[in-house]
Amino acid sequence: MTESSTMLITVQNITTALKDKPGALLPILHAVQDALGFVPEASVPVIAKALNLSRAEVHGVISFYHYFRSTQPGKKTIHLCRAESCQAMGGKNLENHVKNSLGIDFHETTTDGKFSLEPVYCLGNCACSPAMQIGTEIYGRVSPESFDAAINEPEELA
Numbered sequence: 444m445t446e447s448s449t450m451l452i453t454v455q456n457i458t459t460a461l462k463d464k465p466g467a468l469l470p471i472l473h474a475v476q477d478a479l480g481f482v483p484e485a486s487v488p489v490i491a492k493a494l495n496l497s498r499a500e501v502h503g504v505i506s507f508y509h510y511f512r513s514t515q516p517g518k519k520t521i522h523l524c525r526a527e528s529c530q531a532m533g534g535k536n537l538e539n540h541v542k543n544s545l546g547i548d549f550h551e552t553t554t555d556g557k558f559s560l561e562p563v564y565c566l567g568n569c570a571c572s573p574a575m576q577i578g579t580e581i582y583g584r585v586s587p588e589s590f591d592a593a594i595n596e597p598e599e600l601a
């Protein structure tokens with residue numbers, strides 16, 4: 444069985460289990476993302492049919508809530524802080540560098556599948572702005588140079 448057919452069976456099972464709940468679309472999308480790490484494009488017609496919605500309606504909800512990912516997450520997720528303190532300490536420059544360096548925008552995954560990039564609104568590390576998190580590790584006073592060093596640490600590449 445291929446990976447995509449296994450994913451579709453998971454989506455079908457979740458949809459069947461939840462489709463009769465009131466306001467079933469969001470619980471289904473959350474359950475799919477919890478199970479697979481993202482909401483695959485191929486799941487949209489399955490969910491739309493079960494809920495008697497158009498594909499555009501399902502797409503609209505997925506794209507409205509930034510929480511939902513349409514692409515497979517990378518091996519590690521980089522959360523880059525975009526809140527006020529980090530913005531005041533060069534966060535925008537850092538964001539530009541991170542996006543250029545990885546070749547992706549927020550909510551995307553690098554082509555090698557190593558990193559996904561997500562915005563976050565305060566990591567509780569404001570005293571060391573600008574801040575980011577890679578996996579479970581928090582980094583403070585991040586510069587373009589220290590970002591490059593962090594993503595090239597051996598454990599980040601393993």
Ligand code: FES
Binds near residue numbers: 524525526568572574
């Ligand atoms: S504002 Fe960025 S860590 Fe708090």
